[in-house]
Amino acid sequence: MIILFRLKYSLIMKKNLLVLCVFILSWGTLSSQHVYVEGNKFQVNGNDIFFNAISGPWQWRADCDINFMRRNFDWSYWNQEFQRYADNNINLVRIWLHGSGNFSPAINTNAYVDPYGSGDQFWQDMDALVALAETYEVYIMPTFWSFDMVKEGVSTYYQRYRTLIQDDDRMGSYLDNFLIPFLNRYENNPWIMGYDLVNEPEHMWRDADCGHLNQYWVMRFFARCAAAVNQYSSKPVTIGSMWIIYNSPNFGSPDGDPQAGWNRYTDASMRSYFDSPDAYLDFYSPHWYQWQNTSGPYERTVQQWLGTNDKPVIIGETYGGDLPQVYGSLTNYYIQSYLNGFDGVIGWKNACQNDGYGTWNGISPATNAFYNAYPHLVYPQGAIVCNETSIPGRIEAENYCNMSGVQTENTSDIGGGLNVGWIDGGDWMSFRVNVPASGTYTVSYRVASTTSGNTFNLEMGGGSPVFGTVNVPNTGGWQLWQTVSHNVTLPAGQFDLAIYTPTGGFNINWFEIRSGQSVGNIDQNVNIAYGKPAFASSVESTAHAASFAFDGDGVSRWSSAYSDPQWIYVDLQQMYQINRVRLDWEAAYARQFQIQVSSDNQTWSTVYSNYNHLGGVSDVTMDVAARYVKMYGWQRATQWGYSLYEFEVYGNVLGAGPQFVTVGQGMVESVELSLVPNPSSVEVLITGIDEGADVRVFDVLGVVMLEIKAQSPSLVVDVSAWPAGMYFVQTGDKVKKMMVNN
Numbered sequence: 001m002i003i004l005f006r007l008k009y010s011l012i013m014k015k016n017l018l019v020l021c022v023f024i025l026s027w028g029t030l031s032s033q034h035v036y037v038e039g040n041k042f043q044v045n046g047n048d049i050f051f052n053a054i055s056g057p058w059q060w061r062a063d064c065d066i067n068f069m070r071r072n073f074d075w076s077y078w079n080q081e082f083q084r085y086a087d088n089n090i091n092l093v094r095i096w097l098h099g100s101g102n103f104s105p106a107i108n109t110n111a112y113v114d115p116y117g118s119g120d121q122f123w124q125d126m127d128a129l130v131a132l133a134e135t136y137e138v139y140i141m142p143t144f145w146s147f148d149m150v151k152e153g154v155s156t157y158y159q160r161y162r163t164l165i166q167d168d169d170r171m172g173s174y175l176d177n178f179l180i181p182f183l184n185r186y187e188n189n190p191w192i193m194g195y196d197l198v199n200e201p202e203h204m205w206r207d208a209d210c211g212h213l214n215q216y217w218v219m220r221f222f223a224r225c226a227a228a229v230n231q232y233s234s235k236p237v238t239i240g241s242m243w244i245i246y247n248s249p250n251f252g253s254p255d256g257d258p259q260a261g262w263n264r265y266t267d268a269s270m271r272s273y274f275d276s277p278d279a280y281l282d283f284y285s286p287h288w289y290q291w292q293n294t295s296g297p298y299e300r301t302v303q304q305w306l307g308t309n310d311k312p313v314i315i316g317e318t319y320g321g322d323l324p325q326v327y328g329s330l331t332n333y334y335i336q337s338y339l340n341g342f343d344g345v346i347g348w349k350n351a352c353q354n355d356g357y358g359t360w361n362g363i364s365p366a367t368n369a370f371y372n373a374y375p376h377l378v379y380p381q382g383a384i385v386c387n388e389t390s391i392p393g394r395i396e397a398e399n400y401c402n403m404s405g406v407q408t409e410n411t412s413d414i415g416g417g418l419n420v421g422w423i424d425g426g427d428w429m430s431f432r433v434n435v436p437a438s439g440t441y442t443v444s445y446r447v448a449s450t451t452s453g454n455t456f457n458l459e460m461g462g463g464s465p466v467f468g469t470v471n472v473p474n475t476g477g478w479q480l481w482q483t484v485s486h487n488v489t490l491p492a493g494q495f496d497l498a499i500y501t502p503t504g505g506f507n508i509n510w511f512e513i514r515s516g517q518s519v520g521n522i523d524q525n526v527n528i529a530y531g532k533p534a535f536a537s538s539v540e541s542t543a544h545a546a547s548f549a550f551d552g553d554g555v556s557r558w559s560s561a562y563s564d565p566q567w568i569y570v571d572l573q574q575m576y577q578i579n580r581v582r583l584d585w586e587a588a589y590a591r592q593f594q595i596q597v598s599s600d601n602q603t604w605s606t607v608y609s610n611y612n613h614l615g616g617v618s619d620v621t622m623d624v625a626a627r628y629v630k631m632y633g634w635q636r637a638t639q640w641g642y643s644l645y646e647f648e649v650y651g652n653v654l655g656a657g658p659q660f661v662t663v664g665q666g667m668v669e670s671v672e673l674s675l676v677p678n679p680s681s682v683e684v685l686i687t688g689i690d691e692g693a694d695v696r697v698f699d700v701l702g703v704v705m706l707e708i709k710a711q712s713p714s715l716v717v718d719v720s721a722w723p724a725g726m727y728f729v730q731t732g733d734k735v736k737k738m739m740v741n742n
Helices: 002-012 017-025 075-087 121-136 158-165 168-186 202-206 215-232 267-273 302-306 330-339 360-373 516-521 546-550
Strands: 035-038 041-044 051-055 092-096 139-146 195-199 237-240 315-318 344-347 393-396 402-404 407-410 418-421 428-435 439-449 454-460 466-472 477-490 493-500 507-515 534-536 566-585 590-598 605-610 617-636 643-653 674-676 683-687 694-699 704-709 714-718 725-731 734-740
Touching: 051 360, 075 092, 075 121, 092 344, 121 139, 121 168, 158 168, 158 215, 168 215, 195 215, 202 215, 215 237, 215 267, 237 315, 330 344, 330 360, 344 360, 360 493, 439 466, 439 566, 466 477, 477 507, 477 617, 534 546, 546 566, 546 643, 566 590, 605 617, 617 643
Parallel strands: 051 092, 051 344, 092 139, 139 195, 195 237, 315 344
Antiparallel strands: 035 041, 393 507, 402 428, 407 418, 418 507, 428 493, 439 477, 439 507, 454 466, 454 493, 477 704, 534 566, 566 617, 566 643, 590 605, 590 617, 674 683, 683 714, 694 704, 694 725, 725 734
16 A cells, blocks of 8 residues: 555655655554544644545445445445556545445334444445555545435435434434444544545525424534544544535625524534534534525635634535636646635535536546645555745755655755756746735746756646746856846745656746835735726716725725626836726625726726625735726626726836846946947846846846856856847846847
8 A cells, every 4th residue: 555655756756766765664553544623724633734635436336326335335446446546546435335225224113223243234234445545545534414315206205304303312313323323343443534424414404305403402512422423433523514604604695595604513503403412513514505695615714704713624525627718627626626725525426426416527627636736645545744934035946845856966056955847848946935915026046057948847746826937047057047037927826836847948046026116116905996097887976986986095985886797907107017996895795796908998897707796895805907997797797777886006117127236235337347239139248247247137127137157257147038029137236227129
């Protein structure tokens, strides 16, 4: 079983065999693989884990029904399943055990559960399943009950299960004869991660074909089950609620269910149904599908979604594939859920993949991409210790968390130490960072190359999104170093930042990330839309004119006519590089709207869309050049119009920035430096340099384009990949203007 894990990492560290060997020797024993809850996170052996997960099929049958244990357990099929889980970096599979209840548990004609004998087929099947989990090192989260068990037309014994759930003695027979023996049997096996007591119990009282059971008795039964787990097992326990409206007070009851609109799974709530200190859940696992009009974990934090962040939260079920019109790619869903504070996502598929809610091919790209971005979270039991860099800061390239294909070597660059080299097409490195706030940042890279035309991407670990692309110049040697820079928009939070190259052909020593607020010497906390000309499709009255959305008042507001669609835009009066738009909505807000931009007030481009807005403040980051910014609403959330207290825009004036005197006060253009040719579109020969002196080239915004220690009185700089414009060459107290005309 350890060999499987070695193979995964051998692909990553194909040139770092020594590191790989040390890494494998640090592998712990099986006893260290138990999952436990620490605060509001899951941990394994002291390290956080994110469940990069999938729903498992119940069994291989042509009809794909949900009966499983004690009937037709196919070891060969499950062996293949666990093999591809491991091969695609899935670390948890959620598996229903009772299914529709036709074969498990052993319920008799009086609606009591009989005990299983030691040789019962159920235990044989379950033992085989757990053995496969251990072999492939993939956790199982068993789900015991489902609403299907009380559903007429699905379960043969639905009436018996309805009777059991609403009777304390019969409940006790399930606990004593099935649940507690199960807990005792597998308590010491770490590969059963924890327990999901029931799949979507709310259907039991919501739906007529489930009997409209009394919700008190449904909750009492599962509160008793939770108490049993906490009394007899150290493993965490949860309930898979069908919709966040049953797990949160933040969304009310969109479909009118009087039992919704609050979190019925808090400790206090669980104990109100069964008075025991052990009646509680260790984590939450609400389900989310695209038909639910209550937002999703990919766009809301745990606090925003649940109204609390006191326990770990897994998305217990979700659509297993891409939904371009909803959340885009499932890869984005998994990664954004993690960035929003969630602790796992379980993509849905059934055995035949025929229910329209997900497929293997829809899920596996997301699990692989998440692993590539955060391998230490998918397999924390073997994760490389990786230091986090707080931004702003400089990161030495050799201090990667994970990589593919590169090696390190001694460097002769300023400061010495190591640089990363032997970089080929397709190679990458990832680094853990903590970005304090979303916005524009300047990233500078120390690079060396003997050829032109090489590029690399700065991207989120896993490949999406790509924040920017850098052209690597020909510096004249593998140890002749230059600094290249670009501006990127980064999200806030802790994540893995990756450098990926499609070409290779360069060395990198370090890269540095600093706040974009220093670029152009512009205060990015200034609302550049304040007091600017405003226009709207309509106004409710003169007391709610368009200009009131741009007056900085916070009380006055623009309000439109009571119809769809409506729009409002601002003329910034010159071009800006916009990095943020903030909309402060009144109670009459947009359910669906877009943010659009234009440079000429004729052609508009959509830079942001929200199809399920819930009101309040919309704070959107972007990186786009524009003069006009518009809110275009096409569906109101109320009977009233669209109403904004404030419409704020933030960014930098294009072309604005400090002059070259910011390089050093009192500097004047030197006659000692010579630049030939000047202007140039290919190479520039710089002479008049003191041997061994530091040479820097800045653009008009003060961004370092090149930083190098001169090896002779002359230096050739490749400017073929630089944007056209003015630059400044500086060495010591000498400064010279340089023009690039690409």
